[in-house]
Amino acid sequence: MPKVVLFEGAFEPYRELMAFEAGLVQQHGAGQYGATTSFVGTMRDFNEGDDVSAMFLEHYAGMTEKALEKICEQAMADYPILDCLILHRVGEIKPNDSIVLVAAWSAHRGAAFDAARMLIETLKTDAPFWKKETLKDGARWVEKNTDG
Amino acid sequence: MPKVVLFEGAFEPYRELMAFEAGLVQQHGAGQYGATTSFVGTMRDFNEGDDVSAMFLEHYAGMTEKALEKICEQAMADYPILDCLILHRVGEIKPNDSIVLVAAWSAHRGAAFDAARMLIETLKTDAPFWKKETLKDGARWVEKNTDG
Amino acid sequence: MSIKVLFFASLRDEIGRGDDELDAANINTVADVWSAVSEGKAMPSNLLMAVNQDYVNADATVKDNDEVAFFPPVTGG
Amino acid sequence: MSIKVLFFASLRDEIGRGDDELDAANINTVADVWSAVSEGKAMPSNLLMAVNQDYVNADATVKDNDEVAFFPPVTGG
Numbered sequence: 001m002p003k004v005v006l007f008e009g010a011f012e013p014y015r016e017l018m019a020f021e022a023g024l025v026q027q028h029g030a031g032q033y034g035a036t037t038s039f040v041g042t043m044r045d046f047n048e049g050d051d052v053s054a055m056f057l058e059h060y061a062g063m064t065e066k067a068l069e070k071i072c073e074q075a076m077a078d079y080p081i082l083d084c085l086i087l088h089r090v091g092e093i094k095p096n097d098s099i100v101l102v103a104a105w106s107a108h109r110g111a112a113f114d115a116a117r118m119l120i121e122t123l124k125t126d127a128p129f130w131k132k133e134t135l136k137d138g139a140r141w142v143e144k145n146t147d148g
Numbered sequence: 149m150p151k152v153v154l155f156e157g158a159f160e161p162y163r164e165l166m167a168f169e170a171g172l173v174q175q176h177g178a179g180q181y182g183a184t185t186s187f188v189g190t191m192r193d194f195n196e197g198d199d200v201s202a203m204f205l206e207h208y209a210g211m212t213e214k215a216l217e218k219i220c221e222q223a224m225a226d227y228p229i230l231d232c233l234i235l236h237r238v239g240e241i242k243p244n245d246s247i248v249l250v251a252a253w254s255a256h257r258g259a260a261f262d263a264a265r266m267l268i269e270t271l272k273t274d275a276p277f278w279k280k281e282t283l284k285d286g287a288r289w290v291e292k293n294t295d296g
Numbered sequence: 297m298s299i300k301v302l303f304f305a306s307l308r309d310e311i312g313r314g315d316d317e318l319d320a321a322n323i324n325t326v327a328d329v330w331s332a333v334s335e336g337k338a339m340p341s342n343l344l345m346a347v348n349q350d351y352v353n354a355d356a357t358v359k360d361n362d363e364v365a366f367f368p369p370v371t372g373g
Numbered sequence: 374m375s376i377k378v379l380f381f382a383s384l385r386d387e388i389g390r391g392d393d394e395l396d397a398a399n400i401n402t403v404a405d406v407w408s409a410v411s412e413g414k415a416m417p418s419n420l421l422m423a424v425n426q427d428y429v430n431a432d433a434t435v436k437d438n439d440e441v442a443f444f445p446p447v448t449g450g
Contacts, residue, residue: 014162031193031243037264038186039257041373044178057372058305060365063349078234088372097177100373110296113265116185118372120257126351128344129372130305141306142371148258189450205449206382207444211426236449248450268450274428276421277449278382289383290448 001027002072004065004086013040013087013101020085024105033082035112038103039120045095047142053097059090060128062080067127071119079115086119089127098106121148149175152213152234161188161235161249168233170207172253181230186251186262193243195290200243200281207238208276215275219267227263229254234267236277269296297323297360304367307343316322328352329364342369374400374437378410381444384420404431406441419446 002021017038045052062068068086075084076120087101102123106113124145150169165186172181193200216234223232235249248273252263272293279290301316308314315334323329327346345352346365358364378393385391393410400406403422422429423442435441 012166014166018160018162024242031191033188034192036188036190038188039261040184040259042182042184043179044182044255059372060302060346060349060367063346063365065273066349089312091349107192108294108296109189109268112259113187113296117261124323124373125370127372128304128346128367129266129369130368131371132305136350141368145371145373146256148256148261207449208379208381208423208426208444211423211442214426272450273447275449276381276423276444276447278445279448280382289386291383291447292446293448293450 002069002076002084002086004068004072005088006059006065007087008015008091009088011087011089013038013051013098015050015086016087017103019099020103021105021131024083028082033105033107035109036103037112037116038101039108039116040098041100041137042119043093043097043099047133049097050133050135051136054095054134055085055093056132056134056139057090057093057099058130061095064088064128068123070128071122074105074122075115076117078118079104079106080108081111081115084115086118086123088123090129117148124148150217150224150234151288152216152220153236154207154213154246155235155237156239158245159235159237161186161246164235165233165249165251167253169253172231176230181253182225183254183257183260184251185257186249187264187268188246189248189268191241191243191245191247195281198283200283202243202282203241203249204282204287205238205241206278206280207236210284212236212238212276216271218287219270219274222270223252223263223267226266227252227254227259228256229259229263232263232267234271236271238277253266255292265296272296297321297358299323299329299358299361300363301329302365304365306368307366309339324357326352326356326358326364327355329358330354330366340368343367344369357370374398374435376400376406376435376438377440378406379440379442381442384417384443391423401434402431403429403433403435403441406435407431407443417445420444421446
């Protein structure tokens with residue numbers, strides 16, 4: 001079953017992925033998937049040519065979770081995947097912190113890649129999160145995401 | 149620097165990925181990449197409609213490593229990625245064992261996805277590995293990979 | 297009619313507050329809610345809107361006790 | 374001229390051995406090596422070939438002490 005989690009503090013994306021995958025094997029039995037594609041977004045210390053020392057990730061408590069759950073449902077409907085996972089950080093974050101993980105499990109690699117790509121692209125346009133970057137001389141809202 | 153490893157026994161793909169990533173941060177400093185795409189291939193217990201209880205992964209010692217290193221070099225030349233990693237199992241394996249991990253690190257998600265996809269697709273056509281499946285009533289060589 | 301109104305991110309900074317309790321007659325659509333709370337400010341072309349935490353368009357109808365949210369393009373992930 | 378010849382996977386099963394030491398004159402190309410070791414068997418259309426662990430075509434030249442490998446389509450990953 002798809003899972004969505006928001007983290008208010010640092011999280012280790014691959015440890016979470018491994019824990020989720022262990023549950024997947026327990027639920028479906030071993031040998032049921034052949035392909036897992038995961039994407040992890042990490043905070044860089046540069047953006048649009050400026051140094052960024054920290055970032056605040058605002059969200060819309062309630063709607064954000066709901067939007068992420070819908071994205072998972074859509075991925076399960078659109079691709080032959082066994083399961084999917086979305087993790088996202090909120091609040092104050094620092095360079096090199098993980099921001100997001102999406103992952104999809106499937107029998108074959110095509111569906112796993114396509115679904116993971118769809119998860120992150122749809123999250124980037126639909127999920128209510130907003131980044132505010134801390135620069136040397138003040139803070140600025142990120143106005144739009146870079147193209148995928 | 150790209151890394152290629154063959155494992156004769158079971159390996160934990162995400163632990164290896166985390167260890168490599170820690171080295172990446174040490175080498176380049178924190179905050180240098182924003183996007184990591186990884187793909188893990190896992191042994192299923194079914195293929196072409198048959199139950200598969202085990203598999204032997206043959207390789208061409210020497211040429212296999214060389215082929216994987218070339219694939220990494222090609223990915224580094226073709227995509228704006230910071231680094232990449234290929235891990236592959238050889239020898240006797242069981243359902244649910246990890247067979248392969250490829251991963252690519254980049255500033256942006258597009259390059260990370262494209263490079264990871266290229267790594268696994270090129271591995272599937274170029275790297276000298278051959279699967280022999282153990283079925284209920286004998287063994288068979290896998291003749292070709294499923295489409296990506 | 298009582299409507300809970302929320303603003304997020306840069307829009308909250310521009311509007312000067314994060315939420316509003318709108319208590320007014322003659323409110324039928326999300327566009328009406330915007331007019332009532334934005335002090336004449338034109339609706340930004342890229343404004344996103346939600347009623348009860350689902351995306352809607354400006355002509356979506358609202359009813360008593362709805363939660364209406366306005367926010368700029370999202371930038372997560 | 375001495376050539377080390379290797380066969381892998383299903384091709385090794387078909388040929389009946391995994392390696393060969395070819396010691397013959399009149400060997401110029403990989404195709405000549407195949408003819409010398411395959412006992413008249415036609416070269417499969419999907420056969421892969423390598424000289425000293427790099428992919429080559431059948432018309433690639435070979436020289437003394439080269440390692441020549443023949444194998445079926447790969448199925449890793």
